Amino acid sequence: MLVGREAQLQVLAALLDEATRHRGGALVVRGEAGIGKSALWGETCALAAGRGMRVLTTTGVQAEVELPYAGIGHLFRRLPEAGGKPGAVEGESPFRVGVEVLDLLSGLDEPVLLAVEDAHWLDRASWEVLTFVARRLESDPVALLLTARDGEDVDRLLAAASLPELALEPLDPASAGDLLDQVAPGLTPALRERVLAVSEGNPLGLVELGGLAARSGGAALLPSRLPLSTRVERTFAGLVGELPAATRALLLVAALDDGDDLDEVLAAASRLEERPVTADDLEPAVVSRLVGVDEQYRLRFRHPLLRSALRQSASPALRRRAHACLAAVVAGDDRRVWHRAAAASGPDEALAVDLAAMATRDRHLRAASAALAAMERAAQLSEDPQKRGSRLLWAATMADEQGDVESIRRLLALVDESRLQPAERARLAWFREVYLGTGWSGNTRLRVYNELIDTMRTAGDIELTLESLINISLRFYWSNPDDDTRLEFVRVAELIDAPEDNVLVMCALAQVAPVERGAACLERLAALRYHVDLTPGQRYQLGLAASALGAYELSNAFLTPGVTEARTHGRVGTLTQALVSLAYNAAAAGDTRATVATATEALALATETRHTTWALQARLQLGQAEALRGNAEAADEIADAAEKIIFSAGMHPMLALTQRVRGVNALAAGRFEEAFWHLHRAFDPGDVAYHPYVRFTLAGHLAEAAAHCGALDELRAVVAGLAPVAELSRSPVLLTGLRYAGAVLADDAAAYEAALAADLRDWPFERARLQLTYGGWLRRRRQAAESRPLLRAAAAAFDALGAAPWAERARTELRATGESRRKPIDAIDALTPQEQQIARLAADGLSNREIAERLFLSPRTVTTHLYRIYPKVGVKSRGELAAMMAERSF
Secondary structure, three states: OOOOOHHHHHHHHHHHHHHHOOOOEEEEEEEOOOOOHHHHHHHHHHHHHHOOOEEEEEEOOHHHOOOOOHHHHHHHOOOHHHOOHHHHOOOOOHHHHHHHHHHHHHOOOOOEEEEEEOHHHOOHHHHHHHHHHHOOOOOOOEEEEEEEEOOHHHHHHHHHHOOOEEEOOOOOHHHHHHHHHHHOOOOOHHHHHHHHHHHOOOHHHHHHHHHHHHHHOHHHHOOOOOOHHHHHHHHHHHHHHOOOHHHHHHHHHHHHOOOOEHHHHHHHHHHHHOOOOOHHHHHHHHHOOOEEEOOOOEEEEOOHHHHHHHHHHOOHHHHHHHHHHHHHHOOOHHHHHHHHHHHOOOOOHHHHHHHHHHHHHHHHOOOHHHHHHHHHHHHHHOOOHHHHHHHHHHHHHHHHHOOOHHHHHHHHOOOOHHHOOHHHHHHHHHHHHHHOOOOOOOOOOHHHHHHHHHHHHHHOOHHHHHHHHHHHHHHHHOOOOOHHHHHHHHHHHHHOOOOOOOOHHHHHHHHHOOOOOHHHHHHHHHHHOOOOOOOHHHHHHHHHHHHHOOOHHHHHHHHHHHHHHHHHHOOHHHHHHHHHHHHHHHHHHOOHHHHHHHHHHHHHHHHHOOOHHHHHHHHHHHHHHHHHHOOHHHHHHHHHHHHHHHHHHOOHHHHHHHHHHHHHHHHHOOOHHHHHHHHHHHHOOOOOOOOOOHHHHHHHHHHHHHHHHOOHHHHHHHHHHHHHHHHHHOOHHHHHHHHHHHHHHHOOHHHHHHHHHOOOOOOHHHHHHHHHHHHHHHHHOOOHHHHHHHHHHHHHHHHHHOOHHHHHHHHHHHHHOOOOOOOOOOHHHHOOHHHHHHHHHHHOOOOHHHHHHHHOOOHHHHHHHHHHHHHHHOOOOHHHHHHHHHHHOO
């Protein structure tokens, strides 16, 4: 039994017991060096084994921090069920690997303890996987235990991970005395008190310094001004210094190795010593209990501080030589390159080229995490300052694909702008504005961006030109630039000599000039709809372009398969952005159920990856859905919170989205005059909330509000201004909204009939709104029989879309005709957004494993959710669920 740690052991035992009951969980044991984390870790492993749990362990190694998934590979490599899988996925997105780990754990037939020691030295990718998994251990019999040393970096990691923590404090005086008496009995009272005072309740200090005092007396404890961890490290260094030269060389190589294979260490040590080093040379270290070797010939250090002591006591030149020796013997090209990089004594352009090539290869092989690490190291080794900056920017691009905002910010801080070429400065300005919070530049930089893109074009770097073009086009969309600036962008874009099959120029034009180039872009987008050779990135850009043009069904046709591919490949950054776009489309089309499902997931991912801009967009779509559903308080809260963020960041054009939420919220509540003026702000060029394209999505809402509050003259002026815009752009959402507004203004049966005769298959909300308004118009003219079919259809459509206030109005109108229609009881609305997603996917025929992969959950968690869903919606099987969901469609 550990001395003085009874309460902590009870907490850890409870974690294990919960896991055996299929209530998985995670805990981070943290504290200063030597505080007893390793002892508790070992005791927990023993307790788990005693409970019949399978115990999988790994230890973070400082030498492995540059090797993506080294920790995960060590954790699972000897698990037969893994089949080598975690090692095979090296370099992929942590989210993708996390899903595979969850799937692997769900397939095990016994409770599992994942025990990770020194998690602060894990490679970043393994850390992201483990924390991702930890947050999803709901119904799995899995306990995850991590130990981490206190420090600012650990504080930041743990704050982002949001995992439960168990902080270890020094032992109380009585427990400290008991431990010292066990490890160093017979000390004189004065020396005993001296050790207790110097150790300050630190268990490792008591053990090591107590033993040292017993051997060497009180002089060994000086100087006391040094930190305890330094004194303990010096104790270890002193023990190593007494060993033979071959043993010391062997231990140094092992401390720097990213693996633990004894034969590999012996081979590298032989090179370092320039003579054969054998297992016999390790024996003095084993006898001294500094290291151990298990039955698989894996070498394990007694304590992490020993590794640290070995590294610190060796000169830089010796460490580099050791890495060079490891590079000559390790298996795998990537490991070899990493040790070569560690052996480099300064900039090495040839090595930087190798690393950059490895990064490019890994990126195209869907291994963006490994690509990021390699490209960053390539930048560090670059001899040319311009190439260094360029490689840092490419590393930031790779981090962006993964949604890794923290890495983007860190990388950008390293870039020396003065050494960049003009084209690269444009990329840097873009990244800084988006990720460093330098302020929303709005129109101020757009002319400069135009000039820099033209510079890239004339320099002949087409790939960089197109990437910059598509990035900056989104900024144009949300900046309300003047026409001269916009049309200059169009001129530059159309001069780019892009490959014939490249879609990026067209996608950029759709966002920057959706009126002037809208019709042509729509025609080309429609032609690309059924192409099967599009990449996930192309699908996302095409979907974004179609959405900017107001063609939401066409946009969804690109985005939906792109989302599936992004999930499969673990491109979380792309996935989050695509989900936000799907949510925007659904909100603009009035489909509250689809909006909630996609926006909720997008918000969770944006929050997890700390991407505040996409999180803001996802919340605004949820606000629109809440307004359409009649949840006034929730909608107002979202609009108010978003407005504060938008004002503080200077992103004023996005205020159109808060006004959309407020206007629709008032419209749902029947406050029609208030609704009209909230919405009208997005149509007024003199208003800070004006947006030339968001207003296209609001024409129908504005017309409905005007019809009820009598603001028909104001509506007529808006329609007159937008009619030529609609004719030129052919924007589907604008044409649909103006069709409804025209019928309201005409106020006759022929106009309503003509509007309903149009193809509204992709616009169920707008069709239902026409049916409701026309049905009410007929009822007021005592044509009840003619009005009822329209009102029935409107009520059914609004119910299916989740637009409760509009559905209730349709039922009210029906009652006025003498026909009553009950409000349907929709059990699906009782489910959480995640449960709704699972229910839809299960009804579509996906297996639990396929659902888990799509939603980044474990299969066992999906199973648990389904068992909860069935009774909530009154079904007993997948088949009944599918039938019920089919009845809800329209």
